[in-house]
Amino acid sequence: MDPDTTEPTEHITEHKQLATFERYDEFKRHLDVWLHCDLSSTTDLTEAEKLAWVRLEGICNEYQEQSFLLDPWLNELLVPPVELLRRHVTKVVNEKHQNFLTWRLFYLNLIIYQIIKTRGYKTIVPFFPHEVSDLDVALTFIEQYQDSDLKIANSWAIPYIMLLWLSLICRLPFDLASFDEIGSTSSTTVQRIESLGRLHLNKAGIDRDSAALLLSKLYTRSDTQVLFKPFLEWCDPILTATSEVFQALGCLQTISEVLKSAGKDQIGPYLPLILDLVHKAIANSALAANTTIRKQCIKITGRVGLTFLPATSRIQTTARHLQGTTASNEGFAQTGDDSEDVPDEIEGVVDEMLIALRDRVRYDTTIRWSAAKYMARIASRVPSEFADQLLDAVMEVYTVHYVQGEELNPITEPSWHGATLACAEFARQGLINKLKVATALEWVLKALSYDVRKGSHSIGSNVRDAACYFLWSLPRTQDPEVIRPYAERLAQSLMTAALFDREVHIRRAASAAFQENVGRMGLFPHGIDLLKWADFHGVGVRRSAFLVAAPEVAKHLVYRDTLINHLAQTTLKHWDKSMREIGSEALGNICQPDLDQVAPGVIGQLKQSLAFVDDHEIHGAVLGLREMSEAFRRAAQNEDSSEARWQVGIFELIDNLREPTLKSYRNDILLEASCLLISSSISQIALVHRPDLDVKSVPRWRFILDLGLKHRNEVVQRTAAQTVGVLSNLRSSDKDTKRYVYPYFQLVLKTLLDGLEDYSVDERGDVGSWVRISSLQGLSSSVELILRSDIRNPNDWLPQELYLGIWAGMLKQGAERLDNVRAEVGKGVVQLLEASTLKANGNVSGSRWIPCGYDLLRQLFMVETGSGEGWNQPAWLFPRIVQVLQVPEYRSNILKGLVLSIGSRNEGTHRPAATALTEYLIERDTAFPNERIIDAVFKELLDLAKANSASNTVVLPILSTFDALIEGSVVAEPTESEERANV
Numbered sequence: 001m002d003p004d005t006t007e008p009t010e011h012i013t014e015h016k017q018l019a020t021f022e023r024y025d026e027f028k029r030h031l032d033v034w035l036h037c038d039l040s041s042t043t044d045l046t047e048a049e050k051l052a053w054v055r056l057e058g059i060c061n062e063y064q065e066q067s068f069l070l071d072p073w074l075n076e077l078l079v080p081p082v083e084l085l086r087r088h089v090t091k092v093v094n095e096k097h098q099n100f101l102t103w104r105l106f107y108l109n110l111i112i113y114q115i116i117k118t119r120g121y122k123t124i125v126p127f128f129p130h131e132v133s134d135l136d137v138a139l140t141f142i143e144q145y146q147d148s149d150l151k152i153a154n155s156w157a158i159p160y161i162m163l164l165w166l167s168l169i170c171r172l173p174f175d176l177a178s179f180d181e182i183g184s185t186s187s188t189t190v191q192r193i194e195s196l197g198r199l200h201l202n203k204a205g206i207d208r209d210s211a212a213l214l215l216s217k218l219y220t221r222s223d224t225q226v227l228f229k230p231f232l233e234w235c236d237p238i239l240t241a242t243s244e245v246f247q248a249l250g251c252l253q254t255i256s257e258v259l260k261s262a263g264k265d266q267i268g269p270y271l272p273l274i275l276d277l278v279h280k281a282i283a284n285s286a287l288a289a290n291t292t293i294r295k296q297c298i299k300i301t302g303r304v305g306l307t308f309l310p311a312t313s314r315i316q317t318t319a320r321h322l323q324g325t326t327a328s329n330e331g332f333a334q335t336g337d338d339s340e341d342v343p344d345e346i347e348g349v350v351d352e353m354l355i356a357l358r359d360r361v362r363y364d365t366t367i368r369w370s371a372a373k374y375m376a377r378i379a380s381r382v383p384s385e386f387a388d389q390l391l392d393a394v395m396e397v398y399t400v401h402y403v404q405g406e407e408l409n410p411i412t413e414p415s416w417h418g419a420t421l422a423c424a425e426f427a428r429q430g431l432i433n434k435l436k437v438a439t440a441l442e443w444v445l446k447a448l449s450y451d452v453r454k455g456s457h458s459i460g461s462n463v464r465d466a467a468c469y470f471l472w473s474l475p476r477t478q479d480p481e482v483i484r485p486y487a488e489r490l491a492q493s494l495m496t497a498a499l500f501d502r503e504v505h506i507r508r509a510a511s512a513a514f515q516e517n518v519g520r521m522g523l524f525p526h527g528i529d530l531l532k533w534a535d536f537h538g539v540g541v542r543r544s545a546f547l548v549a550a551p552e553v554a555k556h557l558v559y560r561d562t563l564i565n566h567l568a569q570t571t572l573k574h575w576d577k578s579m580r581e582i583g584s585e586a587l588g589n590i591c592q593p594d595l596d597q598v599a600p601g602v603i604g605q606l607k608q609s610l611a612f613v614d615d616h617e618i619h620g621a622v623l624g625l626r627e628m629s630e631a632f633r634r635a636a637q638n639e640d641s642s643e644a645r646w647q648v649g650i651f652e653l654i655d656n657l658r659e660p661t662l663k664s665y666r667n668d669i670l671l672e673a674s675c676l677l678i679s680s681s682i683s684q685i686a687l688v689h690r691p692d693l694d695v696k697s698v699p700r701w702r703f704i705l706d707l708g709l710k711h712r713n714e715v716v717q718r719t720a721a722q723t724v725g726v727l728s729n730l731r732s733s734d735k736d737t738k739r740y741v742y743p744y745f746q747l748v749l750k751t752l753l754d755g756l757e758d759y760s761v762d763e764r765g766d767v768g769s770w771v772r773i774s775s776l777q778g779l780s781s782s783v784e785l786i787l788r789s790d791i792r793n794p795n796d797w798l799p800q801e802l803y804l805g806i807w808a809g810m811l812k813q814g815a816e817r818l819d820n821v822r823a824e825v826g827k828g829v830v831q832l833l834e835a836s837t838l839k840a841n842g843n844v845s846g847s848r849w850i851p852c853g854y855d856l857l858r859q860l861f862m863v864e865t866g867s868g869e870g871w872n873q874p875a876w877l878f879p880r881i882v883q884v885l886q887v888p889e890y891r892s893n894i895l896k897g898l899v900l901s902i903g904s905r906n907e908g909t910h911r912p913a914a915t916a917l918t919e920y921l922i923e924r925d926t927a928f929p930n931e932r933i934i935d936a937v938f939k940e941l942l943d944l945a946k947a948n949s950a951s952n953t954v955v956l957p958i959l960s961t962f963d964a965l966i967e968g969s970v971v972a973e974p975t976e977s978e979e980r981a982n983v
Helices: 024-035 047-062 064-095 103-119 121-127 134-147 157-169 189-200 207-219 225-240 245-261 264-283 291-308 345-358 365-379 384-399 410-428 437-448 461-477 480-500 504-520 527-531 542-553 557-569 577-609 615-635 642-656 668-681 684-688 700-710 714-730 735-755 768-788 800-814 819-840 844-849 854-861 874-886 888-902 907-927 933-947 952-967 976-982
Strands: 452-454 457-459
Touching: 024 047, 024 064, 024 103, 047 064, 047 103, 064 103, 064 121, 064 134, 103 121, 103 157, 121 157, 134 157, 134 189, 157 189, 157 207, 189 207, 189 225, 207 225, 207 245, 225 245, 225 264, 245 264, 245 291, 264 291, 264 345, 291 345, 291 365, 345 365, 345 384, 345 410, 365 384, 365 410, 384 410, 384 437, 410 437, 410 452, 410 461, 437 461, 437 480, 461 480, 461 504, 480 504, 480 542, 480 557, 504 527, 542 557, 542 577, 557 577, 577 615, 577 642, 615 642, 615 668, 642 668, 642 684, 642 700, 668 700, 668 714, 700 714, 735 768, 735 800, 768 800, 768 819, 800 819, 800 874, 800 888, 819 844, 819 854, 854 874, 874 888, 874 907, 874 933, 888 907, 888 933, 888 952, 907 933, 907 952, 933 952
Parallel strands: none
Antiparallel strands: 452 457
């Protein structure tokens, strides 16, 4: 037997909207495999049976969200497996099989469970057989299952299905005592059923749910309802003193199911006892810590309250009937008879519901929603005046921990969520009086923008979601004339949430509420047109909502100002960096078509934000100013245009950035944004008209660039460098400027060449390697630019001595120990060799650009691979680069690099470098003895040691190199006569 075949199916498909049960034939084909199997067989499952189970599970999962599509085929899908189970159970009971638990029986029950999970037990259970004769068969089988010692691991599906079946049979109107044998001393049928149900109440699985359902059907029968009070007495110690959560939960589930299906005449005498049990469960700290326990307590309390009240005496009406609007309708649903008194017990129930709505310690979302639903249901059964009082009590929950005019505190989140959910349930059931609509809308619109910072994130998405639920429910029950005064504000608020909320489910919920209002009310301005852009799919992707839909919506002026104000005052101050970035882009796109009209107000708001203390708000303001500057740049016709002057004004706002803020801890994103603002707003006219040109202090924009270039964050460094590159667009072509270009360009190259000598080390390691890599990139790109350009005075730009020094410096880095540095050298060498080749071809003066050892370099590094690959592999590189020692111009620098590699503690670098140098010197000295390569290398090493005698970082690697050369027999041992001569 294979217990692992219950793994999740691999047949997973992407979620899509389905129109019908398209896979019915496939499902039936796989189901037939199981319908023709022998449930009594104890052999292992066949491959066909395993595959059929996996496919059946996958099909059920695919239709989980559209399970109603299965309804036309439920009879064909469910009756055959249930009948097969019935036949097998009957056979087992009649023939008294001992070994009746098999894997095939378990999987048949599992298939039935999958269908139940997809469609729900309320829809599926009626398809079970429910004849009187089935009672004894099902009951005996489940008892045999309980008594069997051969249970299959995780065989929960068997008792779950059997208990569901029994719960259906128990509904049949026959006397259960008729199954008892006359004069028998054994347990009666009722006792057997009750004992079986109680046994499964302490289970952790879903068989506890079916046991609670079974007991509820048993206790609501007219001939067995007297058993309910003993059951409540049995529950008392479990809920009072025990810490058995599952058993307590089973007791509460049973009570809840009884309240759901029993009439007041059946359970009326037990209601005080039930409420007492609920209070005891809540007082038990071991149970009260469990969310599901608390949810069941709220459900029971709410159902007790409904039981105290009469059923709704009139059909719930909405503001508009199918025949049209009724004049007598007051804009809310009709509630209970106004002449009836409300029982005193309702006050206690309502208090419990209100506590559940706002309690931030003991209750969470599921609890608050249950309380909200029962508040609305109670309101639907009480007189209209009392229903209004309930709504007022719900809206008072908003005021808990909230002071008008002050910022919302995170502590208000639970109460606002609960109150908004309750208002939504009132609206859905048409319980909001038209006189209360204005107050309710005032609170809910505040809830729609509830987003409170808490630590490094924010809370409130559940509050905003509940607000969308309210605004979706409202048009379903209210008259359009009641909503008309608030329609424009509602439309603006919903559209803002649909476009700019951070959470995708909120954007979609707001879009659905907007669509519901457009369809039912027809009051929203340009509603049909906006739905083309702000529908479910249009707002599903954040970039689409912000950058595609929002500019289209903003074309309608009634929405534009609201969207712009929200972006400037909310999105650009959001705690999430990505929201600020995309919000600034959206702001620029929305303002672009009408900059002259909207830009002054926007820039004024952003200028005020620069004075804030919060780095997030300052960062958002800088991003917004940058996008506004880009918008002006796109619109500017010339330097004298109004758009160009606005750019100058934005550039001057950089001075509002305070120095302490720019230097603050973790200021990387602010510096990056400030550099972007400089690059987008700086211009010649902005620099010429600076008011501080005569001031000797460094301008703020220069200060920001200096900070960015020195910053530890590579992204900030790169952005600052790119901003410096933008300054080249402000170049001048006069003769005086040209005269200073050459020495400054050479100074840049010399600075980069000096960067190759940066070997700084700190707690992060060889941080100097970052400088060396950047210097290598700068040198190779700068020299390549010279080589590929047609210049008439090359010596003024790049003297021959400096050109040779660049090659020597790069090759030195190519012989060093770090793989990533060598890889960068390889790219640069290939770039410069290719560029110098192109420069020399057909150009008489181009020969000066041919580096020393050109042919050798090409042979070593471009014949086998022309892309610079292999430099990061020591075994490939060192045997090649040591051959460049034959070029005197590079020898000293390459030896410096090889010494560091040989002195490295990394065996992967030390050994290949030492071996390559040793072998090359022996081979070269043998082939060209007159060259005296060994003497030249030793002289260079000795000179290097003398020049750095006080530096262990140089001397020790040189000694390691001498040791490697001596061990490699590069130097022959002295003879006796030579030793005596030396003495």
